[in-house]
Structure formats: structure tokens, C-alpha cells
Amino acid sequence: MDLSQPTQENVEFMIExxxxxxxxxSAAAMQASHFQVDKYEDxxxxxxxxxxxxxxxxxxxEALVSELGKLRG
Numbered sequence: 001m002d003l004s005q006p007t008q009e010n011v012e013f014m015i016e017x018x019x020x021x022x023x024x025x026s027a028a029a030m031q032a033s034h035f036q037v038d039k040y041e042d043x044x045x046x047x048x049x050x051x052x053x054x055x056x057x058x059x060x061x062e063a064l065v066s067e068l069g070k071l072r073g
Contacts, residue, residue, distance in 0.1 A: 003047075006040035014047035018068065021050050022061050030065075036073040043071055 003010050012032035019030060035043060046067055050056075056064070 003044060006037050008037050011035050011037055011040060011043055014043050015068070018047055018050045018064070022056060022064060030068060030072075034072045039071045039073075046071070 001010070001013055003014065012035070015030070015032035015035050019032075046064065050064065
């Protein structure tokens with residue numbers, strides 16, 4: 001997928017990828033459609049960071065979930 005373009009489809013793809021990677025227990029509450037394109041760069045940064053790691057501590061997951069919460073529309 002070409003993530004160089006700030007589209008709603010790319011935002012939703014990245015949010016779903018983050019949720020899958022973090023195995024979020026509250027994933028159902030974190031609807032990808034609640035994230036807007038105007039937060040694209042922040043979401044892309046978060047996606048890139050999550051994609052680059054294989055494992056996350058509990059505190060890292062909590063921090064990432066908190067960041068996602070701040071980026072919701």
C-alpha cells in the first residue's frame with residue numbers, strides 16, 4: 001500500500017495495522033473511521049514506529065494507546 005498520500009483509506013489502514021500489532025484488547029472501541037486525514041502525519045509517525053518493533057512492554061502499549069486516543073477525531 002502506498003502510504004505517501006494522506007487519504008482516509010490510508011489512515012484507516014494504518015490504524016488497523018497499529019491495532020493488530022499491539023493486539024489491543026480495546027480494539028473494537030478504536031474505530032479506524034474515527035481518525036481524520038488532518039492527523040495523517042502523526043498517525044503515520046505512530047504507524048512507522050509500531051511497525052518497526054517486534055515487541056512492546058505494557059507501558060509502551062499504554063502510551064501508544066493514549067497517543068491514539070489523542071489523535072481521534
